[in-house]
Amino acid sequence: MKAIVVVISGRGSNLEALIEAAVRERWSIDPGAVIAAVVSNRDDAPGLQMARRAGLATTVVDHRRFATRDAFDRALAVAIDAADPELVVLAGFMRVLTPWFVQRYAGRLINIHPSLLPLFPGLHTHRQALGAGVRVHGATVHYVTEQVDGGGIIAQAVVPVLPGDDEATLAARVLDQEHRLLPRAVRLLLQRRVQWRDGRVLVDASAARELALLDATTLPECRQPVGAEALAYGAAP
Numbered sequence: 639m640k641a642i643v644v645v646i647s648g649r650g651s652n653l654e655a656l657i658e659a660a661v662r663e664r665w666s667i668d669p670g671a672v673i674a675a676v677v678s679n680r681d682d683a684p685g686l687q688m689a690r691r692a693g694l695a696t697t698v699v700d701h702r703r704f705a706t707r708d709a710f711d712r713a714l715a716v717a718i719d720a721a722d723p724e725l726v727v728l729a730g731f732m733r734v735l736t737p738w739f740v741q742r743y744a745g746r747l748i749n750i751h752p753s754l755l756p757l758f759p760g761l762h763t764h765r766q767a768l769g770a771g772v773r774v775h776g777a778t779v780h781y782v783t784e785q786v787d788g789g790g791i792i793a794q795a796v797v798p799v800l801p802g803d804d805e806a807t808l809a810a811r812v813l814d815q816e817h818r819l820l821p822r823a824v825r826l827l828l829q830r831r832v833q834w835r836d837g838r839v840l841v842d843a844s845a846a847r848e849l850a851l852l853d854a855t856t857l858p859e860c861r862q863p864v865g866a867e868a869l870a871y872g873a874a875p
């Protein structure tokens with residue numbers, strides 16, 4: 639059985655989406671995988687409670703107990719390696735990782751980021767998107783490299799930015815798609831239909847279609863007439 643380790647810092651809704659998909663799609667049969675452990679750097683992460691309720695093994699590696707980033711990353715690796723993972727999924731993990739850590743898991747470490755990378759790396763991505771006045775926004779699952787939010791893109795989901803959106807409404811629309819996108823990417827990776835080779839992301843033909851999601855539930859709203867008044871996108875002057 640292939641082991642998946644999920645690393646979180648907070649709410650854990652993406653973790654929950656993974657847990658649900660693993661049950662619904664019977665990942666224990668195909669791709670023969672199981673979420674073997676959940677690791678958090680915060681002992682008060684709500685996602686930890688949820689994971690425990692789901693019967694998963696959890697470990698806390700509190701970053702505040704370590705003097706250096708390096709010492710923390712080495713302890714984090716010990717916790718992760720205990721499950722001998724095929725894939726390590728950063729799902730709302732809020733720490734920057736050292737080159738040592740990233741290289742240790744090269745090709746089997748992925749992250750979900752709430753923007754269409756390479757646009758809007760870093761924090762406050764929905765605020766950045768609204769400020770830039772873009773018409774579409776979304777989420778990206780990517781391999782983790784030393785460049786923050788910079789590794790090879792595995793999958794993306796696109797949502798419209800609608801008139802009247804604020805950070806909260808836009809974040810909710812993106813999060814909905816994250817919950818579809820991440821389980822799909824994880825399953826395809828474990829099925830080896832997506833692979834990392836020589837610095838490139840190789841995707842088999844049938845997987846390619848599954849890795850580009852459009853928000854079919856809200857895109858039609860973009861076509862509805864909205865009246866004659868002008869709509870202001872972008873940051874106020």
Ligand code: GRF
Nearest residue numbers: 649650651652730750751752
């Ligand atoms: C998500 O928006 C994810 O893209 C980002 O952090 C957030 C985590 O949310 N990296 P949750 O903890 O999975 O609910």
